[in-house]
Amino acid sequence: MKLSLAPIQGITLAHYRNIYSEIFGGVDSYYTPFIATSSLRKIVPSIYKDIIPQNNNNNIDIIPQLLSNNGSDFNFFASTIADMGYKEINWNIGCPSHTVTKKKKGSGILAYPDMVNKFLDEVCTNKQYDLTVKLRLGLNSLDEGINIIELLNNYPLKSVIIHARTGIQKYEGTVNLESFEILNSLSKHEVTYNGDIFTNEDFIKIKNRFPMVNSFMIGRGALRDPFLPSTIKGIITPTSEKIAKIKEFHDFIFNHYKKVLYGDKHLCDKMKEFWIYTSVHIDPSGKFLKKLKKCNTTSVYLDIIDKMFDTSNLWIE
Ligand SMILES: Cc1cc2nc3c(=O)[nH]c(=O)nc-3n(C[C@H](O)[C@H](O)[C@H](O)COP(=O)(O)O)c2cc1C
Incomplete structure (x- = not known):
């Protein structure tokens, strides 16, 4: 698994x-x-800074992702990335943001099977890497997802990842497991399940419902509870150690942004993003998050964080 x-x-x-x-x-x-492709045929280091091997621990498996609806642009970006040593590249056709979908990119392209066909014809000729695809159930409806999955079956993909919502749903409502089941049964490729796994119990429920699925992608649940992936794998961290680990995690992220961001406000804003997820188990009442949302200086920020770690010395499951 x-x-x-x-x-x-x-x-x-x-x-x-x-x-x-x-x-x-x-x-x-x-x-x-995702890195968004463009018609640029020059290697601009700032575009690739998140994936260059020097910035990534070389003992972890990293899969770079591209957002594109143009096969020739994709080919240029993908071959640049493959030259860095990456063996697998992921194509994002799931992003639900309106600014992306209105350009027929992300989940926007799911309503245009001819564009997906043209793109894959161009990309799958002579590619030097494994291609995986991350998609949603459709842009507007499952019918679109069915068309796309049947079309993806004709190409040599390593696997597909399905987020069990439509594009227009964005992150609202619930995942649609019946629709996921239909796409999973139609796909000839290995399918990874994605969507709303927030607890070990959620994972067990999904795994029991789809025993044939052996690959799971977790987003917000793993940000809220960074112990979730290891818990699913059967590794139990004692509650007493959890707060210390979260503090170590926070301090590293804070010091990183302190180095690379200019000014207190930028730093505080960035750390607010971090805490929107990470506060869920350490500050379940939301008391400290509420204070954090109003803070704009590093000294006030650190004061709130110190108090939070001092008073919330429990990880609430
Ligand atoms: C703020 C935000 C940014 C995201 N950025 C990306 C992205 O760059 N590429 C991508 O494929 N999905 C992106 N996603 C979607 C997630 O990867 C994931 O599919 C989604 O959150 C559902 O999984 P979850 O319920 O486990 O969080 C983003 C989601 C959120 C909330």
Whole structure:
């Protein structure tokens, strides 16, 4: 059984993946947040900084992800990435953001099977890496997802990852397991399940419902509870050790952003993003998160964090 960390733009970047794997483990593969391709045929280092091997621990499995609807652009970016030594690249056709979908990218392309066909014809000729695809149930409806899965069956993909919502659902409502089941049964490729695994009980429920699925991708659940992947793998961290590990995790992320961001406000804003997820088990009443949301200086920030670690010395399951 394989577990992967879902890409979360702005959060699961190289420093986050590196320290996550060191402190918490339990994750077999880390997908990077997407890099959007463009018609640029020059290697601009800032575009690739999250995936260059120097920024990534070389003992963890990293799968770079590209967002694109243009096969020739994709080929340029993918061959640059393959030249860095990556053996697998993921194509994002699941992003639900309106700014992306209106350009027929991300889940927007799911409504245009001819574009997907053209793209894959161009990309699957002579590619030097394994290609995986991350998609949703469809943009508007399952019918679109069915068309796309049947079309993907014609190409040499390593696997497909299905987030069990439609694009227009964004992150609202619930995952649709009946629709996931239909796509899973139609796919000739290995399928990874993705969506709303927040606890070990959620995982067990999904695993029992789909015993034939052996690969699971976890996003927000693994950010909220970084012990979740290892717990699923049967590794139990005593509650008494959890707070110390979260503090070590926080301090690393904080010091990283202190080095790379300019000014207190940027630093505080970035750390608020971190705590939106990570506070769930340490500050279940939301008392400290509420205070954090209002803070704009590092000294106030650190004061709130110190109090939170002092008073919330319990990890609430
Ligand atoms: C803020 C945010 C950013 C995301 N960025 C990406 C991304 O760059 N690439 C991608 O494929 N999915 C992205 N996702 C989707 C997640 O990878 C994942 O599919 C989604 O959160 C559902 O899984 P979960 O319920 O386990 O969180 C993002 C989700 C969120 C909430």
